[in-house]
Amino acid sequence: MHMPSLATQFLHVLAAGxxxxxxxxxxxxxxxxxxxxxxxxxxxxxxxxxxxxITAHQAHLYYSAALTLALKVIVLPWILMRLMKRLGIAGEVxxxxxxxxLMLVGLxxxxxxxxxxxxxxxxxxxxxRQALGIALAVILLAFLMIIARRKAVTQVIGILALENGxxxxxxxxxxxxxxxxxxxIALDLxxxxxxxxxxxxHIREQFDSLDLHHFESLKxx
Amino acid sequence: xxxxxxxxxxxxxxxxxxPLLAGWVAQCRAWLQNRSAPSLLQPYRTLRKLxxxxxxxxxxxxxxxxxTPYVVFGTMMLAAAIIPSVTxxxxxxxxxxxxxxxxxxxxxxxxMALAAMDIGTAFGTLGARREMMVGFLAxxxxxxxxxxxxxxxxxxxxxxxxxxxxxxxxxxxxxxxSLAFAGVAFVMVxxxxxxxxxxxxxxxxxxxxxxxxxxxxxxxxxxxALMEWAxxxxxxxxxCIGFALFAPWGIALHADTASxxxxxxALLVLKLTVxxxxxxxxxxxxxxxxxxxxxxxxxxxxxxxxxxxLVHLLLRS
Numbered sequence: 288m289h290m291p292s293l294a295t296q297f298l299h300v301l302a303a304g305x306x307x308x309x310x311x312x313x314x315x316x317x318x319x320x321x322x323x324x325x326x327x328x329x330x331x332x333x334x335x336x337x338x339x340x341i342t343a344h345q346a347h348l349y350y351s352a353a354l355t356l357a358l359k360v361i362v363l364p365w366i367l368m369r370l371m372k373r374l375g376i377a378g379e380v381x382x383x384x385x386x387x388x389l390m391l392v393g394l395x396x397x398x399x400x401x402x403x404x405x406x407x408x409x410x411x412x413x414x415x416r417q418a419l420g421i422a423l424a425v426i427l428l429a430f431l432m433i434i435a436r437r438k439a440v441t442q443v444i445g446i447l448a449l450e451n452g453x454x455x456x457x458x459x460x461x462x463x464x465x466x467x468x469x470x471x472i473a474l475d476l477x478x479x480x481x482x483x484x485x486x487x488x489h490i491r492e493q494f495d496s497l498d499l500h501h502f503e504s505l506k507x508x
Numbered sequence: 509x510x511x512x513x514x515x516x517x518x519x520x521x522x523x524x525x526x527p528l529l530a531g532w533v534a535q536c537r538a539w540l541q542n543r544s545a546p547s548l549l550q551p552y553r554t555l556r557k558l559x560x561x562x563x564x565x566x567x568x569x570x571x572x573x574x575x576t577p578y579v580v581f582g583t584m585m586l587a588a589a590i591i592p593s594v595t596x597x598x599x600x601x602x603x604x605x606x607x608x609x610x611x612x613x614x615x616x617x618x619x620m621a622l623a624a625m626d627i628g629t630a631f632g633t634l635g636a637r638r639e640m641m642v643g644f645l646a647x648x649x650x651x652x653x654x655x656x657x658x659x660x661x662x663x664x665x666x667x668x669x670x671x672x673x674x675x676x677x678x679x680x681x682x683x684x685x686s687l688a689f690a691g692v693a694f695v696m697v698x699x700x701x702x703x704x705x706x707x708x709x710x711x712x713x714x715x716x717x718x719x720x721x722x723x724x725x726x727x728x729x730x731x732x733a734l735m736e737w738a739x740x741x742x743x744x745x746x747x748c749i750g751f752a753l754f755a756p757w758g759i760a761l762h763a764d765t766a767s768x769x770x771x772x773x774a775l776l777v778l779k780l781t782v783x784x785x786x787x788x789x790x791x792x793x794x795x796x797x798x799x800x801x802x803x804x805x806x807x808x809x810x811x812x813x814x815x816x817x818l819v820h821l822l823l824r825s
Contacts, residue, residue: 299823303685306815314808387807394811401822420822 294342301335302418305455306397309428312448313393313435316380321444322367328451329359335418336458345462351469355454358473363447363480370484371440374491381438389435393428400424411460418459425452439490439497443483450476514763515589515598521773522588526744527551527737529780536788551740558733566627566726576623577727577734583616584741593748594772596667597763605664606654609749610647613701616738617643624723631715635722638799642707642719645806646700649693652813656690657753659820666749670756685823689816691754695790696809698746700802702739705791707802717796747783748776755779 308328315321333355340348383389404420411419429449433442450472457464464472487497494501531548538545547553565574589600590609621636658664661672700707703720712718724735752759758775760768797805 299819300685300688302823303689303819306819307689307812310811310815314804386804390807390811394814397815397818401818404822417823421819 292342294338298335298338298342298418301331301338302421302455302459304331305335305425305451306421306428309425309432309448309452310390310393312444313389313428313432314383314386316383318371318376318381318438318440318444319368321441322364322371325367325444325447325451326360326364328448329355329363332451332455333360335455336463339458339462343462347466348458348463350466351458351463354469354473358477359447359451363476366480366484367440367444370487374440374487374497376440376497381436381441383435389431393431396427396431397424400427407460416459419456422452422456422459425455428452437498437500439483439487439499442499443480447476447480511597511599514595515600518594518598519585519589522591522593522744522748523585523737523741525777525780526588526740527555529744529747529784530740532781532784533743533788533791536785537791540788540792551736555733555737558728558736559730561729563729563731565728568627569726570626572619573623573626573726574731576619577731577738579619580616581734581738581741583612583619584738584745587612587745588741588748590666591745591748592667592670592752592759594776595760595763595769596670597761601667602665606658606666606669606749607651607664609666610651610654613742614643614647616742620723620735624726627726629726631718631722631725635719635725638719639723642700642802642806645803646697646809649806649810649813650697650701652810652817653690653694653697653753656686656813656816656820659817660684660686666752670752670759671761673753673756674759674761684820686816686820687754689812689819691750693809693812693816694750694753696805696812698743698750699790700806700809702743702746704787706794706797706805709796717799719799744780747780750783751776751779 305328308324308331312321312324312328315324333352336348336352336355339345340352400423401420404423408416408419426449429445429452432448433445436442436445454472463469490499491497528548528551531546531551534550535545535548586600587609589598590604590612592598592601617639621640624632624636624639626632654664657669661669663669663672699705703710708719709717710720713721715722720739724732727735758772758779760772763769
């Protein structure tokens with residue numbers, strides 16, 4: 288059995304950690320802990336980007352690791368926490384039905400993602416090519432989370448997790464996107480969360496709740 | 509001949525140490541909960557007390573009820589002989605692999621459940637049904653954890669796994685994320701299978717929550733002593749399986765001389781001390797789950813173990 292380099296091994300550990308956090312988010316009922324998990328996911332993402340930057344000598348990845356750290360570990364979770372407190376849903380527990388089934392569906396998605404990534408990662412030449420399957424799995428799991436949740440806040444957290452997965456996929460397949468694109472996405476995310484925050488208040492004003500099920504009764508008049 | 513003696517010594521060591529481990533866990537729990545701790549030797553005293561009493565049997569008890577304690581204790585003893593706790597150089601460890609081991613645990617569980625239903629009291633039946641529910645969910649998770657190690661080392665025999673794991677470690681550092689997944693899953697299965705706190709509370713006799721204790725309600729004296737001893741031995745066995753899979757350091761590969769064996773024994777005691785303390789901490793910080801949440805807990809363990817396998821397959825190439 289050949290030994291991959293130590294950096295590659297660490298990358299694999301970080302990738303596995305990202306996958307684990309995705310599953311933890313899928314099963315987490317408390318909104319506050321969900322935000323903490325999102326911050327952890329950002330931290331792992333930042334660490335893995337930094338590691339890729341060091342091993343592959345990609346200067347622009349240093350900036351992108353710093354950007355990830357600032358935005359996804361500090362700013363976005365902080366904004367979400369503030370929103371949560373303002374909305375008065377700090378201790379709220381979201382009812383989740385059938386976590387076991389959700390987990391099994393998630394497992395099927397992971398198998399699907401790994402199968403899908405196999406031919407792609409065979410063509411890639413980056414040090415992180417094997418992690419592409421995990422990145423795809425993180426994306427699909429974030430989708431599953433958005434589908435399974437009813438509250439507006441948790442859906443937004445799902446979207447942010449989705450973006451984390453996309454970012455990881457970009458890093459592992461092609462050493463990240465050009466800096467301009469990355470900056471653009473970061474700005475989009477920031478603005479997006481602000482807009483979502485305003486929407487939350489509007490939704491609550493309209494329905495007295497953040498449960499998106501009420502949307503189903505909307506009709507054009 | 510010498511090998512058989514070694515085998516016997518290892519099994520007897522497990523039987524002798526198992527109550528000590530149970531006593532140590534109870535002591536740690538008491539410390540963490542600010543209670544004055546029972547003596548480390550309390551389990552031995554309990555056993556002596558129970559063996560000196562006269563057994564009382566229900567009138568309707570069938571022979572199955574009487575032989576179950578011996579069957580359960582015997583299977584646990586056999587399991588202790590198979591698991592390489594001190595040395596891999598014992599004959600039984602080579603004969604039976606880890607899948608046979610899971611089968612042994614299942615045999616003990618089936619006998620216990622049947623005996624609990626034998627008398628026909630409500631609590632026994634309740635405990636048996638719950639135990640079977642937990643068991644049927646924990647078993648696939650345990651098998652998946654074992655498959656993780658089998659896949660990595662290419663063998664279903666625990667001695668080979670230990671051997672290869674020790675050989676890898678001398679080559680240099682090798683991080684194995686899939687083993688981390690499997691390790692967490694294994695701890696969850698261990699908690700569930702041994703009636704520990706998130707699933708069952710070993711010290712409770714509250715009707716609505718007990719699982720393991722409900723099955724032992726009808727037993728007394730020597731039968732009860734054997735059942736208790738078997739459950740401690742089960743915890744010991746699980747701990748040793750965990751060491752073989754995830755922390756094989758120190759297990760003697762060759763048992764021709766005394767020094768590696770003594771070192772292995774010292775390390776085993778050290779590892780058991782740490783594991784017992786960790787178990788007590790886990791039990792203290794977590795709250796008991798409702799019975800209906802147990803499937804969720806165990807499906808999480810199953811999921812983690814399968815994820816470990818998938819991650820291993822993905823990252824291997």
